[in-house]
Amino acid sequence: MERGIRVLVAKAGLDGHDRGAKVVARALRDAGMEVIYTGVRQTPEMIAEAAVQEDVDAVGLSVLSGAHMHVFPEVLRQLTARGGGDILLTGGGTIGDEDMAELQALGVGRLFGPGASTREIVDYIRAETARRRAQSETR
């Protein structure tokens, strides 16, 4: 059965503004994806549990508060604890190159800085989802 791509878009942290996350959500929708938008002030536990219940292919997480070194690994851990370690975790924020490399070493997907175009994000999620699906089929 052909299956569309489902993505959970969330904003972690205490600042209430989510314009960036909404722009990304709309871009993903316009690319034909089903986007579950959960809003602001999401804890890693909420994000992981929602991602599992919604059976998403990817989580797109916006972290602007500088807490990315805590939030991304914690979401990854919570996903894995729920059997969702295969869900792609990607996202964005103001994240330095060093931190980015460290997060990716932990298993986080590509992360996008404030200057990234929505096109890049859409293309990445599409390609990475396809790659992971193909991989799980041959396993």
Added chain:
Amino acid sequence: MNDDNDPAWPVELINLNCPNCRCLTSGEREIGLDTALDTLLGTFLSGDRRAAARLISVVENGGPRAEAVLHALYPRLGGAPRVGVTGPPGVGKSTLVDALVRHHRGQGRRVGVVAVDPTSPFTGGAVLGDRVRMSDLATDLGVFIRSMATRGSLGGLARTTKEVVDVLEAFGQEILLIETVGVGQTEMDIASAADTVVVVVSPESGDAIQAMKAGLMEVADLLVVNKADRPGTSQMVRALEADLAMRPAGGWRPPVLVTVASRGEGTDEVAAAVGRHREHLSASGALGERRHARARAEIVAILRDRLWQRVHERLADRLPDWVARVEAGHATPYTAARALLAAFLEDEA
């Protein structure tokens, strides 16, 4: 799979290919559970939420695997209350659903929520935003929330909404809430999936109600004027009551309730009224009638799907020819359909 400790679970139904059951065989094709699905079902039955989410996707994506899953889960359905919450965009449906879930959690019930939003007809994508108002429920293990896109279905419901609710009930959720946007004539759909339909409006909904009056009033078992902290509430209540007064007397009279869902005001009363409606359904025999009608509609829908699939398989080659004839004015669509049907019946005989 070992499920000996679950007497409610007929063993033959979870075995591969279900040899005793005719519904699992369709023509040459065996519609059984493949090994992956069989394992997934086992994990689901042990209470695994990821497995439940995966099964919902299988069901949502349709086809023979969906059918095999639904068939296997059918014996686990026991008539848990299904409550539809519908109304114009932005009136506070999700906020009300959140409050209703809290109410039932307070009574220790496991709750399932299916929230349906429209798919964009242009891109096939959707933004499903109902979880925003239910964030705090995300980590309550007694609650399972699933967002669905309508995916080309014309009404407010997705084609498989009822089936997704079935999976949640089979998972052990004791009360099921279904949120849909009511736009125009499409509210009728929700009545086929829910035992009780709550129609939510806000004091500002005058125009929207005008546009959808007939459908709205017909399906409502309960009317809720939410955002009662805003001006115009009592006028809206009066208008709705005046409308209800024109209904023929006898049977259930939909009550009109007011809520401020964002502050949890009046929401316990909504839950209580839903309970009263359900008692009325049971006492009057209407619940039986609704479920009877639903069972019938389900069989007819499955039959229609199957028949169409079969007809399509047989006649796909011959269809273009007839299209060309109709286009050229050598036949009408009616003669074409008649000829194709005759050809199909002959092939089948």
